Amino acid sequence: MRIKMQGYDNRIYRKTQIENTMNRLNSLKFKVTELRIKCEKLKKLQNEKQCKNCRKTISQGEEITFKDPARNIEHDYHKNCFKSLLSNLK
Numbered sequence: 111m112r113i114k115m116q117g118y119d120n121r122i123y124r125k126t127q128i129e130n131t132m133n134r135l136n137s138l139k140f141k142v143t144e145l146r147i148k149c150e151k152l153k154k155l156q157n158e159k160q161c162k163n164c165r166k167t168i169s170q171g172e173e174i175t176f177k178d179p180a181r182n183i184e185h186d187y188h189k190n191c192f193k194s195l196l197s198n199l200k
């Protein structure tokens with residue numbers, strides 16, 4: 111009877127262990143998904159250009175890239191910021 115009881119306890123113990131492992135695995139999967147989303151956000155941020163004039167990010171289609179061939183540098187501006195820069199030069 112005692113041995114039978116122990117076997118039963120062992121089964122419960124193993125079942126709990128498996129459940130714990132599954133829970134840990136699921137939370138790891140969740141963390142991986144979270145990390146993947148963060149990575150995609152970071153990649154997006156890297157691709158976003160910053161306006162040289164107002165220091166704000168430029169959404170796609172709003173940018174004007176000004177190339178400085180002498181120093182081999184590219185500057186990004188908002189279309190409107192670039193326009194106001196040009197009008198300031200006049």
Ligand SMILES: [Zn+2]
Binds near residue numbers: 163164166188
């Ligand atoms: Zn700007």
